[in-house]
Amino acid sequence: xxxxxxxxxxxxxxxxxxxxxxxxxxxxxxxxxxxxxxxxxxxxxxxxxxxxxxxxxxxxxxxxxxxxxxxxxxxxxxxxxxxxxxxxxxxxxxxxxxxxxxxxxxxxxxxxxxxxxxxxxxxxxxxxxxxxxxxxxxxxxxxxxxxxxxxxxxxxxxxxxxxxxxxxxxxxxxxxxxxxxxxxxxxxxxxxxxxxxxxxxxxxxxxxxxxxxxxxxxxxxxxxxxxxxxxxxxxxxxxxxxxxxxxxxxxxxxxxxxxxxxxxxxxxxxxxxxxxxxxxxxxxxxxxxxxxxxxxxxxxxxxxxxxxxxxxxxxxxxxxxxxxxxxxxxxxxxxxxxxxxxxxxxxxxxxxxxxxxxxxxxxxxxxxxxxxxxxxxxxxxxxxxxxxxxxxxxxxxxxxxxxxxxxxxxxxxxxxxxxxxxxxxxxxxxxxxxxxxxxxxxxxxxxxxxxxxxxxxxxxxxxxxxxxxxxxxxxxxxxxxxxxxxxxxxxxxxxxxxxxxxxxxxxxxxxxxxxxxxxxxxxxxxxxxxxxxxxxxxxxxxxxxxxxxxxxxxxxxxxxxxxxxxxxxxxxxxxxxxxxxxxxxxxxxxxxxxxxxxxxxxxxxxxxxxxxxxxxxxxxxxxxxxxxxxxxxxxxxxxxxxxxxxxxxxxxxxxxxxxxxxxxxxxxxxxxxxxx
Amino acid sequence: xxxxxxxxxxxxxxxxxxxxxxxxxxxxxxxxxxxxxxxxxxxxxxxxxxxxxxxxxxxxxxxxxxxxxxxxxxxxxxxxxxxxxxxxxxxxxxxxxxxxxxxx
Numbered sequence: 081x082x083x084x085x086x087x088x089x090x091x092x093x094x095x096x097x098x099x100x101x102x103x104x105x106x107x108x109x110x111x112x113x114x115x116x117x118x119x120x121x122x123x124x125x126x127x128x129x130x131x132x133x134x135x136x137x138x139x140x141x142x143x144x145x146x147x148x149x150x151x152x153x154x155x156x157x158x159x160x161x162x163x164x165x166x167x168x169x170x171x172x173x174x175x176x177x178x179x180x181x182x183x184x185x186x187x188x189x190x191x192x193x194x195x196x197x198x199x200x201x202x203x204x205x206x207x208x209x210x211x212x213x214x215x216x217x218x219x220x221x222x223x224x225x226x227x228x229x230x231x232x233x234x235x236x237x238x239x240x241x242x243x244x245x246x247x248x249x250x251x252x253x254x255x256x257x258x259x260x261x262x263x264x265x266x267x268x269x270x271x272x273x274x275x276x277x278x279x280x281x282x283x284x285x286x287x288x289x290x291x292x293x294x295x296x297x298x299x300x301x302x303x304x305x306x307x308x309x310x311x312x313x314x315x316x317x318x319x320x321x322x323x324x325x326x327x328x329x330x331x332x333x334x335x336x337x338x339x340x341x342x343x344x345x346x347x348x349x350x351x352x353x354x355x356x357x358x359x360x361x362x363x364x365x366x367x368x369x370x371x372x373x374x375x376x377x378x379x380x381x382x383x384x385x386x387x388x389x390x391x392x393x394x395x396x397x398x399x400x401x402x403x404x405x406x407x408x409x410x411x412x413x414x415x416x417x418x419x420x421x422x423x424x425x426x427x428x429x430x431x432x433x434x435x436x437x438x439x440x441x442x443x444x445x446x447x448x449x450x451x452x453x454x455x456x457x458x459x460x461x462x463x464x465x466x467x468x469x470x471x472x473x474x475x476x477x478x479x480x481x482x483x484x485x486x487x488x489x490x491x492x493x494x495x496x497x498x499x500x501x502x503x504x505x506x507x508x509x510x511x512x513x514x515x516x517x518x519x520x521x522x523x524x525x526x527x528x529x530x531x532x533x534x535x536x537x538x539x540x541x542x543x544x545x546x547x548x549x550x551x552x553x554x555x556x557x558x559x560x561x562x563x564x565x566x567x568x569x570x571x572x573x574x575x576x577x578x579x580x581x582x583x584x585x586x587x588x589x590x591x592x593x594x595x596x597x598x599x600x601x602x603x604x605x606x607x608x609x610x611x612x613x614x615x616x617x618x619x620x621x622x623x624x625x626x627x628x629x630x631x632x633x634x635x636x637x638x639x640x641x642x643x644x645x646x647x648x649x650x651x652x653x654x655x656x657x658x659x660x661x662x663x664x665x666x667x668x669x670x671x672x673x674x675x676x677x678x679x680x681x682x683x684x685x686x687x688x689x690x691x692x693x694x695x696x697x698x699x700x701x702x703x704x705x706x707x708x709x710x711x712x713x714x715x716x717x718x719x720x721x722x723x724x725x726x727x728x729x730x731x732x733x734x735x736x737x738x739x740x741x742x743x744x745x746x747x748x749x750x751x752x753x754x755x756x
Numbered sequence: 757x758x759x760x761x762x763x764x765x766x767x768x769x770x771x772x773x774x775x776x777x778x779x780x781x782x783x784x785x786x787x788x789x790x791x792x793x794x795x796x797x798x799x800x801x802x803x804x805x806x807x808x809x810x811x812x813x814x815x816x817x818x819x820x821x822x823x824x825x826x827x828x829x830x831x832x833x834x835x836x837x838x839x840x841x842x843x844x845x846x847x848x849x850x851x852x853x854x855x856x857x858x859x860x
Contacts, residue, residue: 729856731791735782 084127084134085142088162091127091172092214094120095179099206106199113202114187121180121209128172131164141165141600143219143283156278163219163283165604166596167428171216171360174435178352179209181560185443186344188557189450201241201342208234212353216360221280221288221318224364225263225270228321228357232259235354239341251337258334258682262324269317276302276314282364283602289367290603296371296616308372315368315375318361326358326412329386333678336405343449346401347442350408351435359415359431366424367603370612376619377511380420380501384515384522387413389676391525395532396662396672399456400445403533407482408438410522414497417519421512422619423500424609425575425593430493432592433571437481437490440564444475447557448537451550458536459660460547465538467550470558472538474565481568483530484523484642491639492572494523499578499634506630507620523638527645535653543657578631767808775801788843788850792836799829 098120102113109116135141145161152158183205190201211230218224233256240252273280277288284290295307302310322328327335335355339346349355362369362379369375387410394406411434418427449456451468465472481490498519505512542548575592588594597606613619623630652661662669674680726737750756774797781794803822810818840850847854 727859729859730853732783732786732852739779739783 082134082138082140082142084131085144085162085164087127088131088142088164088217089146091124091131091176092210092217094123094127095206095210095213097206099203099210102199102206103203106202109199111187111191112198113206114183114191114198117202117206118180118183118187120206121176121183124209124213125173125176125180128169128176132169132173135164135166135169136595139598139600141283141602143281143602145219156274158222158274159220160223161219161281162217163602164217165283165600165602166598167360167363167604168216170428170432170592170595171356172213174432175209175212175216175352175356178348178435178439179205179212181439181443181563182344182348184556185347185446185560186342188554189344189446190342192554192556193450195342197241201238204234204238204241205345205348208238208348208353212357215357218364219281219283221270221273221282221365224361225266225321228266228325228361229263231354231357232256232263232325235259235338235349238345238349239338241342241345242340245340248340251334251340255334255338258331259324262320262322262331264320265317266321266324269314269320272314272317276310282367283604285603287367287603289365289371292368292371293612293616311368312372312374315372316378318365319375319379322358322361323382323416324358325361326355326416327409328358328382328413328416329389330678330682332386332390332409333675333682335409336402336675339399339401339405343401343442343446346404347439347446350404350442351439355408355412356431356435359412359419359427362416362419363424363428363431366419366609367612369419370422370424370609371616373617373619376420376422376613376617377509378420380417380512380515383413383416383418383420384518385413386410387417387522388518388525389413391522391529393672393675394529395525396665396669397529398458400448400458400461400533400537401442401456403458403529404438404441404445407441407526407529410526411438411482413522414494414519417501417515418497421497421501421515422504422610422613422617423497425596425606426493426496426500428596429575429592430497432574433481433489433493433568436564436571437478437488437568440474440478440561440568441482443557443560443564444471444478447471447553447561448475450553450557452546453551455544455546458533460544461537461542462540462544462547462657463538463542464547464550468538468553470561471553474561474568475538476534477565477568479530479534481571483527483646484638485527485646486639487572489568489570489572491642492575492578495635495638496575496577498523498638499631502634503621503623503630504619506624507622509619520638520641524641524645527642527647528649529645531646531649532653535649536658539654540658541656578635581628581631764808764812767804771801771804771808774804786851786853788840788852791852792833792840795836796829796833799825 095117098113098117101109101116106113142162142164145159147160148157149160150158183202186201186205190198195201208231211227211234215224215227215231218227236252236256239255240249242248243252270280273288277291279286279288279291281287282289292307292311295302296311298307300307305313324331335350338349341349369379390406390409390413394403394410397403397406411430415427415430415434418424418430447468448461448464448471451464451471452461455461477488481488484491484494498516501512501516501519505516573589576589577593580587580590593606597610599605599607624633652658665672671677728734778794778797778801781790781797785791785794803825806818806822806825810816810822843852843855844850
C-alpha cells in the first residue's frame with residue numbers, strides 16, 4: 081500500500097484533533113483555537129492535494145475496510161473503511177480548501193470582532209470539517225450515514241452559536257429537525273440496502289451497485305417486487321437524506337434560516353460541507369441510481385424545480401445573506417438536475433465551481449457585514465465599491481460566476497449541466513425537457529438577482545451612515561477572498577468540454593471529464609456510469625443538427641438568458657439611488673417574501689397534523705398498551721396482597737402448613753403411584 | 757438378649773408414638789421452651805428408628821448416625837436457648853405467637 085494511503089486517516093484526524101484541543105484547552109490556545117484549526121486544516125489540505133496528485137500520477141485507488149464494528153458471521157458485517165477514488169480525492173481537496181480558508185477568515189470575522197465563545201466555535205468548525213471529510217472517504221453507506229448525521233449535528237451547534245439570542249437556537253433546531261426528517265428515510269434505506277445486498281460498500285465488483293446491476297440483469301425478485309422496483313424504493317429512501325441535506329424542495333426551508341449562524345459557518349455549510357453532502361451522496365452511489373430511470377427522473381425534476389423555485393424567492397430578498405441562501409438552494413438544484421439527467425461529470429463540475437464561488441460570495445458578504453457593523457440589509461448599503469476594493473472585485477468575480485457569465489467558472493459548469501440535460505432530453509427522454517426548461521428559466525432569474533445584489537451592495541450612493549464610513553477589514557479577510565476570487569475566475573478551466581468539442585477533439589482540455597472517466601477498477605468511473613445510463617435508464621444523446629450546433633445553441637441560450645437577467649437588473653438598479661422595484665410586484669412579492677408559505681404549511685404539518693397524530697398515538701399508548709401492562713401488574717399486586725396473609729409470623733402455623741403439605745404430597749404420590 | 761426377642765414393629769410403634777407426641781407439642785404449644793423440647797422428641801423418635809434398624813440389619817452405620825443426631829440436637833438446643841433468651845429480652849415473654857413482627 082502506498083504511503084500516502086497509510087496517512088489517509090490523518091486527513092480526518094487532524095481536524096478532529098483541533099476539535100479536541102479547542103474544546104478542552106481553547107481558552108489557553110493562541111487566538112482561542114483559530115491557529116490550531118487553521119494549521120490542522122492546512123495539513124489536511126496538503127495531504128488531500130498529495131492524495132489527489134498520487135491518484136493522478138499512478139491511477140492507483142484505495143478501497144479498504146479499516147475497522148469492523150460488528151462481525152456477524154450469519155448476516156453481514158458492519159464496517160468502517162476508506163475509499164479513495166477520483167470522486168473522493170477531488171472532494172477532499174474542495175472540502176479541505178474551503179475549511180482552511182474559512183478558518184483563516186474566521187480570524188477576521190470572529191476574533192477581530194471579539195465574539196464570545198470562540199473555543200466552542202473553533203471546536204465546532206474542527207468537528208464539522210472532520211465529519212465531512214470522514215463522510216467523503218466513507219467506503220460504505222453505513223459509515224456515510226454515521227458521518228452524515230455528525231455533519232448535521234455540527235451544523236446545529238454552529239448555526240446556534242449565538243444561542244443567547246432568540247433566532248439562532250430556533251434556526252439551529254429547524255435545520256436539525258428538517259434534515260433529520262430526511263435522514264429517517266435514509267436510515268431505513270441503509271438498513272434496506274444492507275438487508276437486500278448483505279453489503280453497503282460503494283465500490284468494486286462486490287459493492288452494492290454492482291450487485292444491483294447483476295440482480296436486475298438476472299431478473300431477480302425481492303420481497304415480491306421485481307429488482308428494479310425494489311431498488312427504486314431503496315434509492316428513493318436514501319434520496320430522502322440527500323434531499324434533506326442538500327436543501328431540495330420540499331426540505332429547503334431550513335437553509336435560509338441557517339443564515340442566523342456566523343457568516344463563515346454559512347460559507348462552510350453552503351460551499352463544501354453540509355449542503356454538498358447530499359449531492360455527494362447521490363454521486364457516490366451513482367452506479368446504483370444509474371440503474372433506476374424512475375428515480376433519475378424524480379431527481380431531475382426535483383432538481384430543476386428547486387433551481388427555479390428558489391431563484392424566484394431570491395429575487396425579492398433584501399438581506400444579502402438571504403439572497404445567497406436562496407441562490408445556494410437553486411444551484412444545488414442544478415446539481416441534482418445534472419445527476420438526474422445522467423451527467424455525473426457535469427454535476428461534480430458544478431459542485432466544484434459552486435464550492436469556490438459560493439464560499440467566495442459568503443466570505444465576501446461576511447466582509448461586507450463586518451464593514452457594515454453587522455447590518456445585513458442591502459438597502460442600507462450602497463457605494464461600498466470605492467471603500468472596499470478587494471472585497472468588491474472578488475465579490476464581483478463570484479457574482480459573475482454565479483450568474484453564469486462567460487468566461488467565469490459558473491458559466492462552464494452550468495452550461496454543461498444544461499447541455500447534457502438537453503441532449504438526453506432530445507435523445508428519447510422527452511420528460512427531461514420539463515426539467516431543462518425550469519433550469520433555463522432559473523438562469524434568467526439567477527442573472528437578475530445576482531446583479532441586483534451586487535448593484536445594491538456596492539454601487540450607487542451610500543444609503544446609510546455606516547455605508548459612508550465602513551469598518552476596515554484586515555489581511556485575514558482579504559487573503560481567503562483573493563484566493564477564492566482567482567479560483568472563481570479560472571476554475572472553469574478544469575473542464576472546458578465545449579472548447580474541446582469546438583476544436584473537433586484536437587484540444588484536450590476536458591481535464592475533469594478525463595479524470596472522472598478513467599477506469600481505476602472500482603466501477604466508480606464516469607465511463608461505467610455512462611454505460612449503465614445507456615443500458616438501464618435508456619439515456620441516449622441526440623443533437624439538433626450536429627453536436628457543435630447544439631452546443632452553441634445551448635450555450636447561447638443560457639448565456640443570453642443570463643445576460644438578459646443581468647441586463648434587466650442593471651437597467652433597474654443602476655444609478656445613484658435605485659428604487660425598490662420589487663415593491664411593484666404586489667401580491668406576488670408578498671407571496672415570494674413569505675417563501676410561498678412553505679414555512680407556514682410545514683408548521684401546520686407539525687402542529688396541526690403531527691401533534692394531533694401524536695396525541696392520538698399517546699392516548700392509544702397510555703390507554704391500551706400501558707393499560708394492559710398496568711392491568712397485569714394490578715392483578716399480581718392484588719393477588720399478592722391476598723396471598724401474603726398466610727405469612728402469619730407464627731411458627732406453629734408454618735409447622736402445621738409443612739405437615740399438611742407433606743401429607744397432601746404423600747396422598748398424591750400414593751394415588752399416582754398406585755399404593756392405595 | 758431381650759432386644760432380639762422383641763419384634764421390630766414394637767419399636768416402630770414406640771417411635772411413631774414419640775414422634776406424634778413431639779408433633780403435638782410443636783403444633784399446640786405456645787411456650788418456646790416446650791417447643792424446643794417437642795423438637796427434641798421428634799429428633800429422638802427418628803433416633804429410635806435408626807438404632808433399631810441398625811440393630812436388625814447388623815450394621816453399625818445407623819447407630820453412628822444416631823450419635824451424630826444426638827450431637828446435632830445438643831448444638832441445636834444451644835442455639836435454640838440463645839434464641840429464646842433474645843425472645844424473652846425483646847418481648848418480655850417466651851410466647852412464640854408474640855414474635856410476629858418479621859412478617860410483611
